[in-house]
Amino acid sequence: MRVGFCKRETAPASRRLRAAPERDDYRIVPCPSGMLVKGKTMSDDVALNLVPDQFHLDFLKYRKIRDPYFMPPYQVMVVDNEEVTHQITAAALQNLYFENQKVQLIHLYSMEDAKLYIDSNSEIVAVLLLDDAMENDEAGLKLVKYIREDLNNSMTRIILRTRQPGTAPDERLMVEYDINDFRLKTELASNNLVSMVLACLRNYRDINRINYFRNGLERAIKSTSILFGYDCLNLSEFLGDLVKRVANVNNASDMLVIRKRPSKDGRSGMDEYTVLLATGVLKALEGADAGQIERELEIDLSSVANIDQQLVVCEPGGKRTGCCFVGQHTPTVKNHEESYLYIVTGEINDISEKYINLFLRNLSLALDSYLMKQDADDALSEILKRVSGIVEVRDGETGNHVVRVSAISCLIAMQVGMEKHEMRDFRIASMMHDVGKIGVKDSVLLKPGRLTPEEFEHIKTHTLIGGRLFENARHPMARMAGAIAMYHHERWNGTGYPCGLAGEEIPVYARIVSIADVFDALTNDRVYKKAWPMHRAKSYLQEQSGEMFDPRLVSVFMENYSQILTICEKYQNT
Secondary structure: OEEEEEEOOOOOHHHOOOOOOOOOOEEEEEEOOOOEOOOOEEOHHHHOOOOOOOOOOOOOOOOOOOOOOOOOOOEEEEEOOOHHHHHHHHHHHOOOEEOOEEOEEEEEOOHHHHHHHHHHHOOOEEEEEEEOOOOOOOHHHHHHHHHHHHOOOOOOEEEEEEOOOOOOOOHHHHHHOOOOEEEEHHHOOHHHHHHHHHHHHHHHHHHHHHHHHHHHHHHHHHHHHHHOOOOOOOHHHHHHHHHOOHHHHOOOOEEEEEEEEOOOOOOOOOOEEEEEEEOHHHHHHOOOOHHHHHHHHOOOHHHHOOOOEEEEEEOOOOOOOEEEEEEEEOOOOOOOOOEEEEEEEOOOOHHHHHHHHHHHHHHHHHHHHHHHHHHHHHHHHHHHHHHHHHHHHHOOOOOHHHHHHHHHHHHHHHHOOOOHHHHHHHHHHHHHOOHHHHHOOHHHHOOOOOOOHHHHHHHHHHHHHHHHHOOOOOOHHHHHHHHHHHHOOOOOOOOOOOOOOOHHHOOHHHHHHHHHHHHHHHOOOEOOEOOOOHHHHHHHHHHOEOOOEOHHHHHHHHHOHHHHHHHHHHOOOO
């Protein structure tokens, strides 16, 4: 194979959207034998040394500002085994421009050469002027079938040409092979040929636009529909999942999510800005402050932070030439004083701007929904923590026992792959493991010495009381809390209480909490004992693996022991 090169024609300077250096723009194209691409052919070693340094893929430096229908140069492929046909066609179309771009002619002389070229250029050949008979009488139709069926290309406009009157394919073949027109070569005088090619180019352009709009709308709808199916544990993770979707709305986009927090003293103009999340080349700005953001993006945050949404166009000559889509959202959740800025950069045009706007507006609705749920979860967690604290205070604790047990349990649950929507419920439900102690006598619960057999039987009833408190519960979290309260004293070997369940019969929630509860009880003072050293409690769990505790969960506990120590230190008793 030889390699050809062609000089790409560009629109006049007055029509360009930004200033560009005056230099030739060469593009290497494959060149099968006998193929001429509006220029010369040359050897592989020379061609491959033409590495054009003017191709800048970094949109931060060179970016079209608003180019809603960008397409590569339109190509018209002429496939005919007669040289005179190529000459006539080239003479007629040599000065043809469409959409401010010079139409590029590709000249090929056989079906095989055409197949070889279109294999790698199927998406950019706009019009095919095809001889019906080349190597044989069926070569033209075979090439059409290959393009339509094998390459699944329905975009290229195909005009079948013949020199023999009366050889036109019948109507069935025109429909079956999706041939757009059939003409005698003698009909194609200069004006007729130009008119026909222009009509086909318009059709090709319009089909591409329709597909562009359809695909963009599909991406926007799909991305928007996913927004409300979030399954996250915290705000950063929630936003992280969502900002990835913006690339589905606008190809090759990068996005920042910036938190705007009012100044602590309420002074105007002293708001705090922090990048919570960033994607793509903007990733380096994650965690940046207002000054860094403004220097990098060349925008004034104090001015753009007071708008609903807008498109900010940067002037040529700065570090960033192009546009940023800026949107702001102030959550409707009460007591939530922070607001959020969305900044999207990339190849933004009239259509994608609408899609981005739609996406960000729905993102704001999803964010409100998420924050309201988090607010409700936090309120419920606080209430249940206080309720559990009442029990713990009766038991001589400060209430941090339930916080530590919940945190350690969640860490283990996360490591064993508990679903995130369960984790939200589990975090709260695990705090309720000893809620049944509210029905235990103070004389037994607070006894500093060893319990009698009767007293021990009485204190064991706290599991049954806890289970009954959540009996017939409808909410999944309440049912989970009931299972934990009921079964967290069951043992892996079946010797626990109240039901003597063994192994996998014990709900996994209760098996996890059992490990966290025993470890925390051993390592903290109680009215009836002094705290054990951490290493002794750790050894006890290892000894009881497969006896009292699920051995798999004990292994997970040991693998994450350093994080568990951090939790214990963070939530020490006061």
